[in-house]
Amino acid sequence: MSEKGQWAIETNGLTKAFGDQKAVHGISLAVPRGSVFGFLGPNGSGKTTTIRMLLGLAEATDGEIKLLDHQIPKELQVALPKVGALVEGPAFYPYMSGRNNLIRIDSADRFSDPSTRKARVDAALERVGLSNAAKKKVHAYSLGMKQRLGLANALLKPRELLVLDEPTNGLDPQGTREVRNLIRSLAAEGITIFLSSHLLTEIEQLCDHVAVMSAGKILAQGSLAELRSHGQTRLILRVDKIDEAVDILKTQGIGKIKFSKENMIAPVAEDIDVAKINEVLVKKKIKVSEIRLEHPSLEEYFVDLTGEGFEVVR
Amino acid sequence: MFAKSLSLSLMASELRVMFTRRRTWAMLFAIAMIPILLAIAVYLSSDRLAPGEGPPFLDRVTQNGLFTGFTAMLLALPLFLPLTISVVAGDTIAGEAGLGTLRYLLIAPVNRARLLVVKYLGTLVFALAGTFTLMAAGAMIGAILFPVGPVTLLSGDVIQIPEALGRMALVALYTTISMMGMLALGLFISTLTTIPVGAMTGVLIASGVSQILDNLPQLSWLHEWLFTHYWLDFADILRQPMELSSFGDNLLLQLGYVAVFGSLAYGRFTTKDILS
Numbered sequence: 001m002s003e004k005g006q007w008a009i010e011t012n013g014l015t016k017a018f019g020d021q022k023a024v025h026g027i028s029l030a031v032p033r034g035s036v037f038g039f040l041g042p043n044g045s046g047k048t049t050t051i052r053m054l055l056g057l058a059e060a061t062d063g064e065i066k067l068l069d070h071q072i073p074k075e076l077q078v079a080l081p082k083v084g085a086l087v088e089g090p091a092f093y094p095y096m097s098g099r100n101n102l103i104r105i106d107s108a109d110r111f112s113d114p115s116t117r118k119a120r121v122d123a124a125l126e127r128v129g130l131s132n133a134a135k136k137k138v139h140a141y142s143l144g145m146k147q148r149l150g151l152a153n154a155l156l157k158p159r160e161l162l163v164l165d166e167p168t169n170g171l172d173p174q175g176t177r178e179v180r181n182l183i184r185s186l187a188a189e190g191i192t193i194f195l196s197s198h199l200l201t202e203i204e205q206l207c208d209h210v211a212v213m214s215a216g217k218i219l220a221q222g223s224l225a226e227l228r229s230h231g232q233t234r235l236i237l238r239v240d241k242i243d244e245a246v247d248i249l250k251t252q253g254i255g256k257i258k259f260s261k262e263n264m265i266a267p268v269a270e271d272i273d274v275a276k277i278n279e280v281l282v283k284k285k286i287k288v289s290e291i292r293l294e295h296p297s298l299e300e301y302f303v304d305l306t307g308e309g310f311e312v313v314r
Numbered sequence: 315m316f317a318k319s320l321s322l323s324l325m326a327s328e329l330r331v332m333f334t335r336r337r338t339w340a341m342l343f344a345i346a347m348i349p350i351l352l353a354i355a356v357y358l359s360s361d362r363l364a365p366g367e368g369p370p371f372l373d374r375v376t377q378n379g380l381f382t383g384f385t386a387m388l389l390a391l392p393l394f395l396p397l398t399i400s401v402v403a404g405d406t407i408a409g410e411a412g413l414g415t416l417r418y419l420l421i422a423p424v425n426r427a428r429l430l431v432v433k434y435l436g437t438l439v440f441a442l443a444g445t446f447t448l449m450a451a452g453a454m455i456g457a458i459l460f461p462v463g464p465v466t467l468l469s470g471d472v473i474q475i476p477e478a479l480g481r482m483a484l485v486a487l488y489t490t491i492s493m494m495g496m497l498a499l500g501l502f503i504s505t506l507t508t509i510p511v512g513a514m515t516g517v518l519i520a521s522g523v524s525q526i527l528d529n530l531p532q533l534s535w536l537h538e539w540l541f542t543h544y545w546l547d548f549a550d551i552l553r554q555p556m557e558l559s560s561f562g563d564n565l566l567l568q569l570g571y572v573a574v575f576g577s578l579a580y581g582r583f584t585t586k587d588i589l590s
Contacts, residue, residue, distance in 0.1 A: 055421045056420070056423075057420060058587035058588065059585070076423065077423055077425060081423065083421070085421050088417075093331060093334075095334060096331065104327050104331060105415075107323040107324055107327035108323075108324050108423075108429075
């Protein structure tokens, strides 16, 4: 096998048009191998359509896709066995047991080994905590259990890439935690994870890279640290003698102070020494009841990018 | 390696899925009930039926139970058998699309053309199971309720019981071949929609329209091109020597339908965006 490239997923000018509307409009993704890549965007922004194109379910109107260094759709059959995916919710035959559903899908993959099939299916069920419900028919499953079964399906074989579309949808808080832990442990094994979500907290907790999509376009892309640095770090301060404090802060190079209730808020450099400022204030007999740094949240940045409310924009 | 290239795993899995469904068994059960109800009805009113009255062969059932299957086949062919066939054929792709399992099969991955072939063969197995179920149920109930003996054919010749059973199997086989065109049509219609009931209805309507057209003498030029045209000609198997020309014509016509609608299904399905 040839040398593995830097990117697990690489797209160039990827476009999907439905009639006049461009659901995906010339996006260029670069998902580093080994990363946990968050694909964030409001509902209807084109995330699932993009995933469908990545997996060869839908044909791109324009642009190029490389999945694990294979051209898509040309080399789809070579690339897909190395990819596990959960696309737009789990889907199973309701009249078959969870276990038989997995056996069915694994049988469909002619690259998978029939002699290890049952062992692999059981291991996948074990991994998502479904062993006890393996023999139940899927129509008796709760949404959360179906979601887990969908994850088990993605884990039937050792994968190089997992594409997970809203993997915690429909899960209770406990299930959400478990799935997040599962994703972390998979990432620790070196599997690249491409995680789409409309939940910022999920992306922030799990991912090291992120792309923000809205209305079919990618608005920002990079490591989480890079995107965070777009925001402004702020100093939050509450003191008894405000006017004096303002003057002292000026001597420390902090201006543009705003006031919010009793708090003073000032934009500062990210690496400012808060303890030192506190010391200066206290030496001048100013009582400091609160002093802290507020780091820029991704949320603000994303709201800047996508507009308020994450609503359906079209 | 062989299993790999022929994708036997997928074929076996397809059959397992089909025969796990209660619906499949319910339909086979209903098919088996046709000869059974027929035999019971005839049994309860046997002395009131004059020769030649009712559907063809019906009067013979009382003389020889082995005719039950043939008679039931005649009754089932216009509507009931096509109904079950359209359920299975219409469900092939549309059913998977409706459930959403189609996307998981395709990213498993399954090559789309391979999936079509496997789906088609699966429906063919169902047709075979259906026709054999009907003939077998007919033979059994006939043997229970009526005397069984050497069978007098339409040509007047008499054949022994083992050969009669062989002819029954041939009739089942003939009917399965008769369904090949309709199954291919169903496969094609099934690639057009994600709503299985829509596809099933479409196939059933097609079989109805085809049978109506086949009954309009004004359209006689069209008749030999209709996929239902040779359906009832299985009676030729009940002559001595066997009349095989309709068998051949039927096979050719059905293969033609398979080629046309198979290609259409392939063209449609391999380029289709799976958005369900």
